[in-house]
Every structure is written in structure tokens, then in C-alpha cells.
Amino acid sequence: MYNFDVVTPNTIAEAAAAMAGDEAQALGGGQTLIPTLKQRLASPNTLVSLSGVSEMQGITKSGDTLRIGGATTHHAVASDGSYPGLSGLAGQIGDPAVRNRGTIGGSLANNDPAACYPAAALASGATIITNTREIAADDYFQGMFETALEEGEIITAVSFPIPQAANYQKFVQPASRFALVGVFVAKYASGVRVAVTGASNDGVFRWTEAEEALSRDFSAAALEGLSVSEDDMISDLHGTARYRAHLIKVVTARAVTAAS
Incomplete structure (x- = not known):
């Protein structure tokens, strides 16, 4: 680690004022930020702890x-x-x-x-x-x-x-507990929304083809015939791009079944 100041505001206004300082960084629970600091991937001069802001x-x-x-x-x-x-x-x-x-x-x-x-x-x-x-x-x-x-x-x-029905399923990377692929499905009167995490080099995204199919028929069977392109999928030692693309459909079907 390295030397830095820690500010502990009690209100949102105080937190915002502290964040206006030179190279200040907000600190929530620290589960991501602290390891980042240890690895020198970030080096703010001031950490603004938000844990004491009751309004939040x-x-x-x-x-x-x-x-x-x-x-x-x-x-x-x-x-x-x-x-x-x-x-x-x-x-x-x-x-x-x-x-x-x-x-x-x-x-x-x-x-x-x-x-x-x-x-x-x-x-x-x-x-x-x-x-x-x-x-x-x-x-x-x-x-x-x-x-x-x-x-x-x-x-x-x-x-x-709050939707009429929803479920989240993830295929866990066992060492980190992060999602190798995670899918959240939410059914509203206006239609179904499907968001995928863990899979894409562009971060979280909506699977619009699945949304359209599930809005017509909210069942795992509605996903038959659909596929996800492996283009822009993450490929690493935990899974190839093709594997992640395949998992998206599998995990989405599990989420729909659990939400139905």
C-alpha cells in the first residue's frame, strides 16, 4: 500500500465536497477498491468513505x-x-x-x-x-x-x-465467485428484458433476440433456435469465447424456468 488520506463524511453534501478534492476516490465497501490499491492499479490521494452517510x-x-x-x-x-x-x-x-x-x-x-x-x-x-x-x-x-x-x-x-417475475442465474468461476456467465431475466407487462454479465469484452449487455422471443412466449422453449455470436466474447483460461456464447443460452433458459 501507500500513504493516502481518508475522509469520513456524514452527509451526501459533505461527501460531494470531499470528492471535489484533488485525486479523490469514493470508497464503498472496499471489496474492489482496496485490492486495486494494493496492486497499484489506482493511487488516489484521498479516499472518501461513504459508509457513514446514513442518507445512502x-x-x-x-x-x-x-x-x-x-x-x-x-x-x-x-x-x-x-x-x-x-x-x-x-x-x-x-x-x-x-x-x-x-x-x-x-x-x-x-x-x-x-x-x-x-x-x-x-x-x-x-x-x-x-x-x-x-x-x-x-x-x-x-x-x-x-x-x-x-x-x-x-x-x-x-x-x-419491480417486475412480475424475475430470476438471476450464474455459472460461477469457483476461485473468484464472479460470474463466468450470469443472466438476469425480468418480465414486465411491457415485455421481457434479459441482461448478460461475465461474457462480453464490452461488459454487461442486453440479449435483444431473447427478449423478443420471451416477450411472445415466456418459457425456455422460446429460446430454441436462438444463438449468441462468439464475436466480442471474453476468451481466457476459464473459458473460450465459444464456450461463453453457449453458456449464455443455457443460463438464460435456467433463469426463465426458475422465474416461471
């Missing part, structure tokens, strides 16, 4: 909408149950230590290509709420580790429309 914690349901504070832990989301598909996803993240420290805002801000929450946010048509604006999930994710967040912007909450 907690889960509230209003009608068919679930609002989750950006500093809310994976464990809290897994324990809530207001949106079963999302709670099921949160319960699969890492291990108990990770779930009790990691936060939804930190995960979405980092946008790791194999993280679980990006699939839930994109498939749910969620809204990412920051200290300055609201961003639709379709506009938020902009490639591997890339988001629409601007310098100093903080995710204060995430708003999820």
Missing part, C-alpha cells in the same frame, strides 16, 4: 418501485425480499464477508465485467441516482469498467421497477 443506506418500497441506498450492503439486499429476483442475486455475491461489506453503489460504480448487479440494473431498467442527476441503466453502462459517471459523481441510490 437502507431500502424502501413504494408501490412497484424499490429504492436502495448506494451504501446499502449486499447482505441487506439479500435479506430484504421485496424484489425476490434481486435478493436472490445479492445472496449469490461472493461469500458472507464480501456480502457484509460490499455495497450496491460500489459495484455499479466499478462496473466490473463479471459483477452481478449490473445485470440486475440493466435487465430491470433501473435508474442510477447520483448526487447531481438520474441516469437510466440503458445509458449508464458504457463498456468494460466504463460508466456514465462524471468525475466526482457519487451513486446515492438505485431505483428498481
Whole structure:
């Protein structure tokens, strides 16, 4: 590690002011950032800890909408149950230590290509709420580790429309517990949304062909005849691009069956 300052604001306004400092970095649960610092892949002068900002914690349901504070832990989301598909996803993240420290805002801000929450946010048509604006999930994710967040912007909450049915399935890379391929399927009155994580060099993406087929017939059988191109799929020691493309269809079918 190296020397850096740590700021512990109590309000969103204080956090935003601290983030305006020179080379400041927001710190959620630290499950991604701390290892990054250890490997010298990032070297901010100041870490702005968001764990003490009570405005950014907690889960509230209003009608068919679930609002989750950006500093809310994976464990809290897994324990809530207001949106079963999302709670099921949160319960699969890492291990108990990770779930009790990691936060939804930190995960979405980092946008790791194999993280679980990006699939839930994109498939749910969620809204990412920051200290300055609201961003639709379709506009938020902009490639591997890339988001629409601007310098100093903080995710204060995430708003999820609760679907009629939803499920998340992932094929786990056993060493890291990240998704080799993960698929979140969400069925709404307006249609079905399918988001895939872990597979693409461009990060999380929507499988539109599956969405169209499942909107007509919400069953695993509707996926027969569909295939995913291996172009732009990740190929590494854990799985080839062709293998990941194949898994997307398999895992999507499992999610649809579990949600039906």
C-alpha cells in the first residue's frame, strides 16, 4: 500500500465536497477498491468513505418501485425480499464477508465485467441516482469498467421497477465467485428484458433476440433456435469465447424456468 488520506463524511453534501478534492476516490465497501490499491492499479490521494452517510443506506418500497441506498450492503439486499429476483442475486455475491461489506453503489460504480448487479440494473431498467442527476441503466453502462459517471459523481441510490417475475442465474468461476456467465431475466407487462454479465469484452449487455422471443412466449422453449455470436466474447483460461456464447443460452433458459 501507500500513504493516502481518508475522509469520513456524514452527509451526501459533505461527501460531494470531499470528492471535489484533488485525486479523490469514493470508497464503498472496499471489496474492489482496496485490492486495486494494493496492486497499484489506482493511487488516489484521498479516499472518501461513504459508509457513514446514513442518507445512502437502507431500502424502501413504494408501490412497484424499490429504492436502495448506494451504501446499502449486499447482505441487506439479500435479506430484504421485496424484489425476490434481486435478493436472490445479492445472496449469490461472493461469500458472507464480501456480502457484509460490499455495497450496491460500489459495484455499479466499478462496473466490473463479471459483477452481478449490473445485470440486475440493466435487465430491470433501473435508474442510477447520483448526487447531481438520474441516469437510466440503458445509458449508464458504457463498456468494460466504463460508466456514465462524471468525475466526482457519487451513486446515492438505485431505483428498481419491480417486475412480475424475475430470476438471476450464474455459472460461477469457483476461485473468484464472479460470474463466468450470469443472466438476469425480468418480465414486465411491457415485455421481457434479459441482461448478460461475465461474457462480453464490452461488459454487461442486453440479449435483444431473447427478449423478443420471451416477450411472445415466456418459457425456455422460446429460446430454441436462438444463438449468441462468439464475436466480442471474453476468451481466457476459464473459458473460450465459444464456450461463453453457449453458456449464455443455457443460463438464460435456467433463469426463465426458475422465474416461471
